[in-house]
Amino acid sequence: MTAYIVKRLIAMLVTLWLIITLTFFLMHSVPGSPFNEERATNETVQKNLEKYYHLDEPLIVQYGLYLKSVITFDFGPSIKKSSQTVNEMLGRGFPVSFELGLVTLIVAVISGITLGIIAALRHNGILDYTAMTIAVLGISIPNFVMATLLIQQVAVNWGILPVATWVSPKHMILPTLALATGPMAIIARLTRSSMLEVLTQDYIRTAKAKGLSPVKIIFKHALRNALLPVVTVLGSLAASILTGTFVIEKIFAIPGMGKYFVESINQRDYPVIMGTTVFYSAILIMMLFLVDIAYGILDPRIKLHKKEGS
Amino acid sequence: MEKVLEVKNLHVSFKTYGGEVKAVRGVTFDLYKGETLAIVGESGCGKSVSAQSIMRLIPNPPGKIKHGSILFKGMDLTAVKEPQMRNIRGADISMIFQDPMTALNPTISIGEQIIEGVLQHKQVTRQEAKKTALEMLDLVGIPNPVERLKHYPHQFSGGMRQRIVIAMALVCQPEVLIADEPTTALDVTIQAQILDLFKEIQSKTGVSIILITHDLGVVAQVADRVVVMYAGKIVEAGSRREIFYNPQHPYTKGLLNSVPRLDIEETELVPIGGSPPDLFSPPTGCPFTARCAYAMEVCDRKYPFKTRLSQEHHVDCWLQDERAIKMLASIK
Numbered sequence: 180m181t182a183y184i185v186k187r188l189i190a191m192l193v194t195l196w197l198i199i200t201l202t203f204f205l206m207h208s209v210p211g212s213p214f215n216e217e218r219a220t221n222e223t224v225q226k227n228l229e230k231y232y233h234l235d236e237p238l239i240v241q242y243g244l245y246l247k248s249v250i251t252f253d254f255g256p257s258i259k260k261s262s263q264t265v266n267e268m269l270g271r272g273f274p275v276s277f278e279l280g281l282v283t284l285i286v287a288v289i290s291g292i293t294l295g296i297i298a299a300l301r302h303n304g305i306l307d308y309t310a311m312t313i314a315v316l317g318i319s320i321p322n323f324v325m326a327t328l329l330i331q332q333v334a335v336n337w338g339i340l341p342v343a344t345w346v347s348p349k350h351m352i353l354p355t356l357a358l359a360t361g362p363m364a365i366i367a368r369l370t371r372s373s374m375l376e377v378l379t380q381d382y383i384r385t386a387k388a389k390g391l392s393p394v395k396i397i398f399k400h401a402l403r404n405a406l407l408p409v410v411t412v413l414g415s416l417a418a419s420i421l422t423g424t425f426v427i428e429k430i431f432a433i434p435g436m437g438k439y440f441v442e443s444i445n446q447r448d449y450p451v452i453m454g455t456t457v458f459y460s461a462i463l464i465m466m467l468f469l470v471d472i473a474y475g476i477l478d479p480r481i482k483l484h485k486k487e488g489s
Numbered sequence: 490m491e492k493v494l495e496v497k498n499l500h501v502s503f504k505t506y507g508g509e510v511k512a513v514r515g516v517t518f519d520l521y522k523g524e525t526l527a528i529v530g531e532s533g534c535g536k537s538v539s540a541q542s543i544m545r546l547i548p549n550p551p552g553k554i555k556h557g558s559i560l561f562k563g564m565d566l567t568a569v570k571e572p573q574m575r576n577i578r579g580a581d582i583s584m585i586f587q588d589p590m591t592a593l594n595p596t597i598s599i600g601e602q603i604i605e606g607v608l609q610h611k612q613v614t615r616q617e618a619k620k621t622a623l624e625m626l627d628l629v630g631i632p633n634p635v636e637r638l639k640h641y642p643h644q645f646s647g648g649m650r651q652r653i654v655i656a657m658a659l660v661c662q663p664e665v666l667i668a669d670e671p672t673t674a675l676d677v678t679i680q681a682q683i684l685d686l687f688k689e690i691q692s693k694t695g696v697s698i699i700l701i702t703h704d705l706g707v708v709a710q711v712a713d714r715v716v717v718m719y720a721g722k723i724v725e726a727g728s729r730r731e732i733f734y735n736p737q738h739p740y741t742k743g744l745l746n747s748v749p750r751l752d753i754e755e756t757e758l759v760p761i762g763g764s765p766p767d768l769f770s771p772p773t774g775c776p777f778t779a780r781c782a783y784a785m786e787v788c789d790r791k792y793p794f795k796t797r798l799s800q801e802h803h804v805d806c807w808l809q810d811e812r813a814i815k816m817l818a819s820i821k
Contacts, residue, residue, distance in 0.1 A: 380591065382591065382593055385592045385593065385594075385657070387546060388578055388579060388584040388658075389578065389609060390575045390576060390578035390579035390606070390610060391575075391606075391609055392575060395605075400597070403596045403597075477596065478595070479596060479598075480595055480596075480641065
């Protein structure tokens with residue numbers, strides 16, 4: 180197990196390095212600079228600014244400097260908001276984004292799996308069709324449309340929930356719903372199809388032949404096997420939730436990381452772009468790693484450690 | 490001898506888009522205490538469906554028991570409610586399926602899979618259930634059971650898995666064990682071991698076994714009585730000796746001719762030509778007519794009466810009719 184984790188950690192670092200390198204060169208290949216604005220700046224001022232942020236150095240030197248800053252976890256000050264460092268921005272935005280993402284993931288997983296099981300058990304029944312209609316709607320409606328609809332109906336027309344911001348648990352409901360519908364729908368469909376497949380397996384018939392109750396058969400024998408494919412997509416779903424937060428945070432005026440991320444790209448705020456990208460990538464890679472570990476726990480056939488000789 | 494199970498005039502159908510498939514059409518047989526009854530026939534003849542009907546494991550819909558009764562301990566299993574049926578499954582009647590590679594849940598340790606059956610039916614603690622499971626694994630010949638209990642199905646070979654499946658089926662000491670092609674997925678040497686295991690267990694526990702197979706070699710090794718099924722009907726039944734040495738139905742004869750034998754000079758196997766009838770609309774006459782070398786006009790029109798040849802031996806064939814016997818004699 181330890182050997183496996185060490186191996187994975189090394190692979191994760193390499194992946195992260197590749198992402199950093201790619202982002203860095205892509206970012207610099209885009210024309211323009213942080214100081215390109217409609218209002219022309221004084222040439223000497225611009226030169227000095229570029230010197231201050233090392234933008235006058237050759238690209239490869241900048242890259243070296245950047246790698247150094249990543250290793251020391253000091254992403255430096257923002258170019259646009261010079262009073263703030265990237266670390267401060269991440270420190271302020273991340274807890275909020277994390278809260279939103281985590282709640283969304285939990286809601287999506289629980290409701291998606293429940294819907295999927297119900298649909299599978301009532302295969303071709305009314306409940307199945309209802310659940311799958313909800314799922315298709317959930318997949319087809321983009322989260323920003325969902326968000327606007329929810330705000331319009333629930334917050335404005337009915338006035339039950341607040342329109343925006345991130346103050347109390349009550350404020351969390353709408354953004355979470357808007358963000359969770361898509362992933363929930365994907366999980367529901369996946370759970371349904373894999374549950375249907377598992378229910379036709381021989382070992383389910385064996386369990387029935389043992390005289391087990393339907394509840395035991397479903398939760399003990401079927402669900403665990405049916406969830407294996409669901410766990411597999413959790414990693415990439417986490418990614419889609421993360422990127423989904425950019426838009427949702429913007430719509431609901433939530434002070435998360437998404438705001439910094441989008442703004443930094445528009446303004447070519449190099450340190451912030453790099454900081455947020457690296458941070459997001461690290462989280463994603465971590466998620467995928469956790470999914471693999473979870474997979475090994477769920478399915479005894481998958482061994483994460485060396486063969487013990489079976 | 491004491492009857493354990495009586496199946497009377499069982500009809501089972503499946504509803505499909507193409508219509509109703511009449512898979513079992515009036516099957517009647519008894520099972521006595523401590524015997525092994527083999528049900529033989531080719532694929533699709535209704536032998537598995539009959540067996541699964543006894544356990545009420547036919548998926549419904551589309552499957553349905555249309556007529557008939559299955560008497561077990563004075564209860565009609567076709568009529569009992571589902572919760573009561575659950576108390577019978579695994580406790581009084583157990584089943585072993587064909588493929589041991591898929592019959593065990595891959596994500597649950599085999600110990601747990603055996604123990605849960607005990608806990609379901611017996612008022613015992615987990616520790617006691619575990620002890621029973623260990624004894625059972627020992628009985629079916631799993632070496633080092635204490636250690637093996639924690640292992641998962643993929644850590645066992647096919648033969649070992651079938652032993653585990655057998656242990657699982659027998660752990661509550663059922664009176665009837667239905668084995669649906671238990672050796673088909675195993676290679677021949679393992680087959681022999683498993684069949685020996687059946688005999689050993691039967692002599693120790695007195696369980697009655699219904700063995701479903703298409704392999705007459707297996708039948709010859711373990712069966713006391715044999716039921717031959719064709720197109721959803723029992724065409725011939727009798728003791729093992731009667732079926733092997735004095736087969737009467739042309740289908741039974743055909744089956745025996747298509748088995749490789751070492752004790753006869755003639756080495757060429759004779760297959761039965763043609764294929765079984767469509768069970769969407771089974772023929773009104775004898776279903777074997779189209780493939781039968783002795784077919785007469787009457788065979789196509791009317792299903793033959795049951796002719797009883799001895800206490801156990803009976804056959805459904807027009808060749809048993811006096812007139813046919815006379816005619817055959819005159820030709821010779």
